[in-house]
Amino acid sequence: MTTKTSVHRIFNFSAGPAILPLSVVEEAQRDLVSLPGVGLSVLEISHRSKPFERILQEATADIRALAGIPDDYHVLFLQGGASLQFAMVPMNLIPPGGEADYIVTGTWSQKAVKEAARVGTVHVAASTQSENFTRIPRPDEIRLSGRGAYVHATSNNTIYGTEWREIPNVGDRPLVVDASSNIFSGPLDVARHALIYAGAQKNLGPAGVTLVIIRDDIARRSPSSIPTMLSYATHADNNSLYNTPPAFAIYVVGLVAKWLRREGGLEAIGRRNERKASQLYAEIDRTDFYRGHAQPESRSLMNVTFRLPSEALEKTFVADATAEGLDGLKGHRSVGGIRASIYNAFPEEGVDALAAFMREFERSHG
Numbered sequence: 001m002t003t004k005t006s007v008h009r010i011f012n013f014s015a016g017p018a019i020l021p022l023s024v025v026e027e028a029q030r031d032l033v034s035l036p037g038v039g040l041s042v043l044e045i046s047h048r049s050k051p052f053e054r055i056l057q058e059a060t061a062d063i064r065a066l067a068g069i070p071d072d073y074h075v076l077f078l079q080g081g082a083s084l085q086f087a088m089v090p091m092n093l094i095p096p097g098g099e100a101d102y103i104v105t106g107t108w109s110q111k112a113v114k115e116a117a118r119v120g121t122v123h124v125a126a127s128t129q130s131e132n133f134t135r136i137p138r139p140d141e142i143r144l145s146g147r148g149a150y151v152h153a154t155s156n157n158t159i160y161g162t163e164w165r166e167i168p169n170v171g172d173r174p175l176v177v178d179a180s181s182n183i184f185s186g187p188l189d190v191a192r193h194a195l196i197y198a199g200a201q202k203n204l205g206p207a208g209v210t211l212v213i214i215r216d217d218i219a220r221r222s223p224s225s226i227p228t229m230l231s232y233a234t235h236a237d238n239n240s241l242y243n244t245p246p247a248f249a250i251y252v253v254g255l256v257a258k259w260l261r262r263e264g265g266l267e268a269i270g271r272r273n274e275r276k277a278s279q280l281y282a283e284i285d286r287t288d289f290y291r292g293h294a295q296p297e298s299r300s301l302m303n304v305t306f307r308l309p310s311e312a313l314e315k316t317f318v319a320d321a322t323a324e325g326l327d328g329l330k331g332h333r334s335v336g337g338i339r340a341s342i343y344n345a346f347p348e349e350g351v352d353a354l355a356a357f358m359r360e361f362e363r364s365h366g
C-alpha cells in the first residue's frame with residue numbers, strides 16, 4: 001500500500017542504509033512532532049515512559065507475530081550494528097578454550113571469523129572464497145568440527161548477491177545466523193535457529209538498531225566475566241532497556257513490522273520478492289551481454305549482482321541509470337559491476353523500470 005505524496009522520490013537501489021516503505025516514512029513524518037495521544041515527539045520522550053513502553057511492546061509483538069517466534073525466544077533491540085554481533089556471539093557463546101564452526105560465504109562472514117578468532121578457535125566448516133564467493137556451499141561440502149559451540153552462517157551475502165535457499169542442516173548444533181540483508185524477506189523457521197541477528201538498516205528500518213532473536217537457553221550462556229553491556233543475558237533480563245535504547249530506530253522498525261503484516265506477512269512478501277528478483281535475473285539470462293556474478297542456484301532475492309562486457313560500459317550504465325532516477329546501482333568494489341538491492345520495501349515499479357532500462361541499454365550499447 002503506498003500513499004500519494006507530493007514529494008518526488010527516485011528509485012533507491014542502495015545496499016544499505018536502504019529504502020523504507022513510503023507509507024512508513026510518511027507516518028513517521030506525520031507523527032514526528034507529536035505522537036497521537038502523547039503530544040510529544042518520539043525523539044524526546046523518556047525510554048521509561050508509558051508511551052515508549054507501548055512502542056517497544058508493540059514492535060516486539062508485531063515482530064513475534066510476523067515471524068511466528070516461539071515463546072522461548074527473546075526479541076532484543078541492541079546497538080553496535082551487526083558488526084558488534086560478530087564479537088558478542090563468540091564472547092557469549094564460546095566457552096574458555098572452546099571452538100566454533102563458521103561457514104564462510106563472503107566478506108561479512110570473514111569479518112565474523114576475525115572477531116571469533118580473538119575469543120576462541122575458529123573451525124572453517126566450509127568456504128567458497130576460492131571461487132570469489134559466487135555460490136553457497138553444497139550440503140556435502142560442510143564439515144563441522146564436532147566440538148563447535150555453535151555454527152555461524154551468513155544467510156544473504158549482500159556484496160556478492162548470494163543467498164542460502166535452505167538454511168544449513170547442522171543437526172543438534174546451535175545455529176547462529178547473520179541475516180542482516182534478508183531478514184523477514186520470506187518465510188522463516190525461527191525454531192531451527194539458536195540466534196538470528198540483523199542490523200536494521202537493510203531490510204528492517206533505519207540505521208542504529210540491531211535486531212537479535214535469541215533462544216532463552218542460549219542467552220543464559222553469557223559468562224559473568226564479560227562486560228555487562230556485551231552480555232545477552234543483560235539485555236534479555238532487561239527487555240532491551242538496560243540502558244537507553246535507540247528509541248526512534250525501534251519506533252520505525254515497529255512501523256515496518258506493522259507494514260509487513262498489512263502486506264500479508266512473510267509468505268506474501270516472499271512471493272513478491274521472488275517475482276521481483278526473477279524479473280531481473282531473466283534480463284541477465286536473456287543474452288550474453290549481462291553476466292550474473294552469483295551462480296544460478298545461489299542467487300539472492302535481495303541483491304542482484306551482474307557485470308557488463310567492460311568496466312567502461314559499467315560506468316556508463318551507472319551514470320545513465322542515475323540520470324533516469326535509478327540510484328545506487330554501483331556494485332561493491334570487491335565484486336565490481338552492478339548491484340541492484342531490491343529489499344522488501346523496494347517497489348515492483350522500480351524493478352520494471354530497471355528491467356526496461358537494461359533492455360534499452362543493451363539495445364543501444366550491445
Ligand SMILES: *Cc1c(COP(=O)(O)O)cnc(C)c1O
Pocket residue numbers: 016080081082083084108154156157158178179180181199200202
Ligand atoms: C551490512 C552487513 C553487515 C554490517 O552491518 P553493520 O550494521 O554496519 O555492522 C553485516 N552482515 C551483513 C550480512 C551485512 O549485509
